[in-house]
Amino acid sequence: MSTSSPEAVKKLLENMQTDLRSLSMECKKKFPPVKEAAESGIVKIKTIAARNTDILAALKENSSEVVQPFLMGCGTKEPKITQLCLAAIQRLMSHEVVSEAAAGNIINMLWQLMENGLEELKLLQTVLVLLTTNTVVHDEVLSKAIVLCFRLHFTKDNITNNTAAATVRQVVTVVFERMVAEDERFKGIVEQPPSVQGNTNRRSVSTLRPSAKDAYMLFQDLCQLVNADAPYWLVGMTEMTRTFGLELLESVLNDFPGVFLQHQEFSFLLKERVCPLVIKLFSPNIKFRQGSSSAASPAPVEKPYFPICMRLLRVVSVLIKHFYSLLVTECEIFLSLLVKFLDGEKPQWLRAVAVESVHRLCVQPHLLRSFCQSYDMKQHSTKVFRDIVNALGSFIQSLFIVPNAGNPAVVGGSGSGAQGAAQGGPGTGGVSGILTSQAAFEYRGTWIPLMTVSVQGSAKATYLEMLDKVEPPSIPEGYAMSVAFSALLDLVRGITSMIERELAVEEEAAAEFRETHPDQGWQPQPGENGQGGSIESHLVWEEMVSACWCGLLAALSLLLDASTDETATENILKAELTMASLCGRLGLVTPRDAFITAICKASLPPHYALTVLSSNAANLSSKAYSIQGHSVQIISPSSESHQQVVAVGQPLTSQPQGTVVLTAKNIQCMRTLLNLAHCHGAVLGTSWQLVLATLQHLVWILGLKPGVGGVLKPGRAVEGPSTVLTTAVMTDLPIIANILSRLFESSQYLDDVSLHHLINALCSLSLEAMEMAYGNNKEPSLFAVAKLLETGLVNMDRIEILWRPLTGHLLEVCQHPNSRMREWGAEALTALIKAGLAYKHDPPLAQNQRLQLLLLNPLKELSNVLHADIRQKQLESVLQILQSQGDSLGPGWPLVLGVIGAIRNDQGESLIRTAFQCLQLVVTDFLPTMPCTCLQIVVDVAGSFGLQNQELNISLTSIGLLWNISDYFFQRGEAITQELEREEEALQKQAQEKGETLNRPFHPAPPFDCLWLCLYAKLGELCVDPRPAVRKSAGQTLFSTIAAHGTLLQQPTWHVVVWKVLFHLLDCVRTSSTTADKEKIESGGGNILIHHSRDTAEKQWAETWVLTLAGVARIFNTRRYLLQQLGDFFEAWEVLLNHIQSAALSKNNEVSLAALKSFQEILQIGTPVKDSDKAGDAFAAMGVPPVLIDPLSASGPGRPLVRSDSLVERLTRYNGAELQAPPPGEESALEDSALWWSAWNTWYRTGTDSTRPPSGPAEKFSFIPSQPFLTALIQIFPALYQHIKANFSMEDLKKLGVILHGAVSVPISSDASPFILPSFTEAVLTSLQEAVLTSLDVLQKAICVGPENLQVMYPAIFEQLLLFVEFSCKPPQYGRMETKHVANAKYNQIQLFAPAEWVALNYVPFAERSLEVVVDLYHKTACHKAVINEKVLQNIIKTLRMPLGLKYACPSESTWKLAVSSLLKVLSIGLPVARQHASSGKFDTMWPELANAFEDFLFTKSTPPDNLSIQEFQKNEAVDVEVVQLISTEILPFANFIPKDFVGQIMTMLNRGSIHSQSPSFTEAEIDVRMREEFSKVCFETLLQFSFSNKVSTPQEGYISRMALSVLLKRSQDVLRRYVEDERLSGRCPLPRQQVTEIIFVLKAISTLMDSLKKTQPENVDGNTWAQVIALYPTLVECITCSSSEVSSALKEALGPFKDFMQPPLSRVQNGES
Secondary structure (H helix, E strand, C coil): CCCCCHHHHHHHHHHHHHHHHHHHHHHCCCCHHHHHHHHHHHHHHHHHHHHCCCHHHHHHHCHHHHHHHHHHHHHCCCHHHHHHHHHHHHHHHHCCCCCHHHHHHHHHHHHHHHHCCCCHHHHHHHHHHHHHHCCCCCHHHHHHHHHHHHHHHCCCCHHHHHHHHHHHHHHHHHHHHHHHHHHHHCCCCCCCCCCCCCCCHHHHHHHCCHHHHHHHHHHHHHHHHHCCCCCCCCCCCCCCCHHHHHHHHHHHHHHCHHHHHHCHHHHHHHHHHHHHHHHHHHHHHHHCCCCCCCCCCCCCCCCCCHHHHHHHHHHHHHHHHHHCCCCHHHHHHHHHHHHHHCCCCCCHHHHHHHHHHHHHHHCCHHHHHHHHHHHHCCCCCCCHHHHHHHHHHHHHHHHHHCCHHHCHHHHCCCCCHHHHHHHHCCHHHHHHHHCCCCCEEEECCEEEECCCCCCCCCCCCCHHHCCCCCCCCCCCCCHHHHHHHHHHHHHHHHHHHHHHHHHHHHHHHHHHHHHHCCCCCCCCCCCCCCCCCCHHHHHHHHHHHHHHHHHHHHHHHHHHHHECCHHHHHHHHHHHHHHHHHHHHHCCHHHHHHHHHHHHHHHCCCCHHHHHHHCCCCCHHHHHHHHHHHHHHCCCCCCHHHCCEEEEECCCCCCCCCCEEEEHHHHHHHHHHHHHHHHHHHHCHHHHHHHHHHHHHHHHHHCEEECHHHCEEECCCCCCCCCEECHHHHHHHHHHHHHHHHHHHHHHHCCHHHHHHHHHHHHHHHHHHHHHHCCCCCCCCCHHHHHHHHHHHHCHHHCHHHHHHHHHHHHHHHCCCCHHHHHHHHHHHHHHHHHHHHCCCCCCHHHCHHHHHHHHHHHHHHHHCCCHHHHHHHHHHHHHHHHHHHHHCHHHHHHHHHHHHCCCHHHCHHHHHHHHHHHHHHHHHHHHHCCHHHHHHHHHHHHHHHHCCCCHHHHHHHHHHHHHHHHHHHHCHHHHHHHHHHHHHHHHHHHHHHCCCCCCCCCCCCHHHHHHHHHHHHHHHHHCCCCHHHHHHHHHHHHHHHHHHHHHCCHHHHHHHHHHHHHHHHHHHHHHHHHCCCCECCCCCCCCCCCHHHCEHHHHHHHHHHHHHHHHHHHHHHCHHHHHCCCCHHHHHHHHHHHHHHHHCCCCHHHHHHHHHHHHHHHCCCCHHHHCCCCCHHHHCCCCCHHHHCHHHHCCCCCCCCCCCCHHHHHHHHHHCCCCCCCCCHHHHHHHHHHHHHHHHHHHHHHHHHHCCCCCCHHHCCCCCCHHHHHHHHHHHHHHHHHHHHHCCHHHHHHHHHHHHHHHHCCEECCCHHHHCCCCCCCCCCHHHHHHHHHHHHHHHHHHHCCHHHHHHHHHHHHHHHHHHHCCCCCCCCCCCCCECCCCCCHHHCCCCCCCCEECCCCHHHHHHHHHHHHHHHHHHCCCHHHHHCCHHHHHHHHHHHHHHHHHHCCCHHHHHHHHHHHHHHHHHHHHHHHHCHHHCCCCCHHHHHHHHHHHHHCCCCCCCCCCCHHHHHHHHHHHHHHHHHHHHHHHHHHHHCCHHHHHHHHHHHHHHHCCCCCCCCCHHHHHHHCCHHHHHHHHHHHHHCCCCCCCCCHHHHHHHHHHHHHHHHHHHHHHHHHHHHHHHHCCCCCCHHHHHHHHHHHHHHHHHHHHHHHCCHHHCCHHHHHHHHHHHHHHHHHHHCCCHHHHHHHHHHHHHHHHHHCCHHHHHHHHHC
8 A cells, every 4th residue: 555545645644643642651751841742743734634635735834833742752762652763763764755954853862862872773774765765864963873873883792793884884875875876867868068177075975866966975984984084975984994994995896887887977086085094004014024024124023904804905906807998007007916915925825816816817808808909908007807817827836836845724734634644644545545535636646536516607706795704714625726726727717708609690691791791702891899700809719719718728738638527628628628619710730739749638548649649640650669568567657546437448559559548538638639629620630640540549549440331330349359448438439429420410501612731631541541551451441531520521511622632542542452441442432432323413414424424433353353352343233323323424334334244154143143233223224324325235234144054044034134135225216316316417427437337237237226236136036045034035035026116117127026036936936846845854954843844945945936836926906017018028927827737736735726816916906908997097098007096996915006106207207218108998808808818818727727627536736626616706706796797607607517516515624614613503604605605796786787688697697606505405426435524523622644535615605695595596597588587486386395305304404494484585476477378388387396395394304302392383383374374374374376286285285284283292381482382373373364255256266255155164073073072082181272272262153253254244154164154053063071171261252153053144244134
């Protein structure tokens, strides 16, 4: 709640009134005036409250009166009253209602209390409240208040003293804060600068504003007091201490530096008052020398006093920190003093506080820079900065040198027990024993512990803070060292980070400048001091480094040597490293190398380092040896004794020697060295030599060996005592190896010059290593080679600048006699070449051929090396180069192919294999990328690999390569042609100039054809190779090549290809096959099994024959148009057909089947006539054969599509050769048909010969054609027929029929049957049967769309098909050969080598399919003249009678079912036709056939099988019912068109059917069903249906009805009689179920009949019928006695209608009418 809110005001008023009442109460007796004042005060407050709105303001105005009672109360000096009054006054102050006058009164009152020594703490509190809540107190009043506090500080009471001290501090702060606030308020107002006045301090105050004035007076008096002079302003001071004064000065200077810097008056005070004061007070410390007794000196010297000295140093620190710019000269004095205080002669505590002060400076790099600028860089000035650094260094050194006894800390006895003991202990040993774990420095027996004194970068002092100590404290051992160490590290850290920051700013500016002004060079601008990027600042930096490096290096090296703590060591190394890098960046070579040398020396074992670092390569070995001898036994006297040994290894020298020891510190230094090289490589320049030499030695001692890509891995030395590594270093090794690699990776960030420094250093190291490795097979040092590789790999983007020195050196290494060295040289070289080619250069290699050849050249150079391991490496890398960069080798190809081709048979299998891998890769992936002139080389190389006989697999694969090459020639035909022709022209020119003829194989042909002929030449040799595998492969390749790519050859070349290559090859192969040896070849090589189909030479040649024939056929197929233009195509065609026929009739299944396949293939060629109206019109004008344009129209299986991309050019090339394609017209059609008929004759001859059944007895012949052969043969016909159908005659059809019948009849050998036949239960056609039906289908479709005269062939086709239908019940015979039915053939247990049995096919599915075809065909052709005339329907019915009659006796149940359904379908189509032609008599002979067929089927002689289920039986009955329904719908209604005797036969049949026909063998349960009740019922209903008809259209129909009715009645009479008879005989036994059913059926029939008679017109009912009906009555009556209830109920229904006979018929008719 704020003090001005209404509630607060109200509360204040209440409280005040309460206070006044309490006061009046207290003073009632003793102090009546006070009481009265209090009471009037209450009234006063009430009036103020009543009259004013702003109560607080009114209170303030009247505050003197308001306060009066309380002041009077204080005057009583009664403790209780005084306390109450002070509290009330404080309340008023806190509400800020005290005016200036009142404040003066209050302070006067407080002063009186102070002088009386009353309520001292309360007084201080009140002053504080008064001064802090508002600013009404000024000038004399303020000074009085301050003096009051000072006075209280010097009382006897401790609490009061301390409180007063705190209050003084706070009050001083308040005074200065007021001034700062005042400045803030007036900030915006521009003042008139005060006129400069005289120097007396009194006068200058007049220019200041009120608060500033107070502050000024206060500060001035503080100086006076410290100086022991009288104050001007603080009147009334009685005493003062110097220490307190210095503390107050320090706090003001530290807290309000702005005041002194902004106001001249205050600056003046600093200069004139503070500095002289400090210098004066320092004097005892300066003069004092430790150990000089005061007695000896003439005048006693004042001893330094710790509290004053320490406070002075604090003040100095603040002065230097904040006011350095004002006090340059004074600071020089202070700094010099500080340096002096570090002297060894000064007291220990003084040195400690001095070091702390120096530390405070060291963490302020900008300050240090100012020192350097202000002093070191000025002439005739003290080199302050250098002195500070050197003083620190010598201070540290002095600590090691000072003898223990002189340590004042010990003299003072202040050390702890342990330290005391340590000091007295015998040197190092004792100490190490006690404090092994503590971080410490140890040097030549002096052991100094290291303490944590402050966080890095901040100088937290201990002794400078001991403000409460009067006596000098005891300084623990090692404290000074620790502070000095921190100061040193902070100094380095500060300077380097500051300079590096500014350098970075400068570099950024430079980069920006370069971007904006790319044409100008950047110059650092001379600018104001301290600005990054100015020339001055460069000078400052260089001066700073020059000034400090010697001192730093001396101190750091000493500390590094003495350090026993890892962290300390790390920090020292870090400092050395940053200094080295900084020197490098500033271009200061000497200090840079000095720091690097220091690190290098520390990395190596003691004394080892001297040899490496102080000598050059020449005297390396001799010196190393001599010193090495010692280094093993002699441990360095300085610091190595207590270091942990982590590795023992061998020094790297040419002579074998003892071991050297590496300590943990060495490893630590090594890591720093790596770090240096890695992060600061760019500034190392010539000192790379130092760094790398050191690293090489270390790597060797640690036993690191190079691995892939030059990375070093921990390995083992090969000879000599093994390297010993502790676990500590083992975990470090991978990290070291990793950093080593990263070091060389980072070389990519170096500039070109630095990079050359690095490479030169590595090459010279490598030369040393090679020298050492000569003449002994010791493990060489591979460090340099490995690192050259790494450096090359990461600098690929600028490889040109280092390629020659790099590869030149590595090629030398490759020839080195030491195999390990050599191996690594090759590894490095090949890795670099591979990486160089793989790298994405800019511009790319493709556009920079010079670079590419440069990169590949060393690979070729390797061929000059004689070592086999190097050659192997070379080939492997060729392989890898191909795999990764093959597509961009360009001009490098001859070079690469040269390397591959340099390998021959005598060079060991692995080299051949590697070389061949390369070749494979070239062919599969890279033909397009190489110049075409190299293609010839590739063909030659591939061919020679094919002919070599060392390795069959390579031969075969190289044939594959030749195929790939040909494929490539084809795809790139035009491009290659153009390039070759260009090349040819150039060569021709050269040859002419020299006057020579052009020497090239196949010269007259154009260069591209020659390429092909070279290829064919190679393949031709391989086609008749003695090795079947090679033969096969070469043959396939040759044909594929010619077939697929022949279009590219010119015409004359084709003529040669056909007659000289293809037919010649066919003749050779046919001859070889027929004369080949039939001896069985034993399994080759003992462990390779040869399949039985290839185990004789004859069989192997058969395979070749097959391939060759197929190949030639394919060529004829795909290239027919081309060949037709050669003029002797017909002869060629005949020759080819002759070859095919002789192969087809050969007694080898494989060859014969293949021959047919070839035959099929050459027939799949579309004729040009049919195609000429297609896409070819545009081309036809040019004489272009359309199939070339539209190859899809006739592409057969495996037929490569002609590439259409450059068709026109290719054809124009043929036209250019004067060979026109024949115009698509008559002659070509004639020639075409001649070709086809020639083919038909070949087919017919082949078919007849192969399907002719044997004439002699079965044993005499051995060759029966196989199913696949026959299938293929028949499958050819449809394709062939398409081309000969125009002239295909009945004669030809008969020929075809013979062949088809013959083919279907051929049996199968029982060992083949499981593969060809389905199991007996499945109804599937064999492919041969499918083919036969397809052929007939093709024929009938052709007839269907053909001209009228073709339709005479229909009956012949029906005849052929019906023959096949008969096979279902009567399989065909093949000569006199005995065949078993498939079901009995014992193919389930085939005995190998038993004589083959022949198995007849399962013809049922075939016959059934034929029947379906017949039905379909009849459906289409029933009305054709030829079909009617040739009695086809009758033949069909006749053929079907066989399966219908056999019914259950058929071989397959499906047969008769299909026969019935087929019959029904055929009749539904045929009967209407038959009725139509009834008069012509062409169907007369058909009716009896049909009646017999019905009779045979409905009342079959065969019995159903015993296992027939009831459901099956019912299904079969339903079929019978269907037949009866056909009779009732299709035959009887048309009785007048049908012969009478046929109708009679039908009626008899129906009658027979309606009487239950049963077989006695049924069981009782089945009888009900087996009686074919449904069938009988339908027969009966049909009879009934034709018994009556309301309209008799013809007498004929009436005749049918009468006949049907009399038959029915007669039958009913019989049944009833028999039933009565039987029941009488049977007595009590019930009659058989079927008889009861029968009688019930008859009774129902009678009632149905009666109903029908009632509905019929009387004149339609024959009198005879009435008589028969009435005659039934007595018989019915007879039945009444029967016992069966079912019969009784049926009888009731039958007797009911007889009531109508009880009247004369006439009236009944009338009734009926009415």
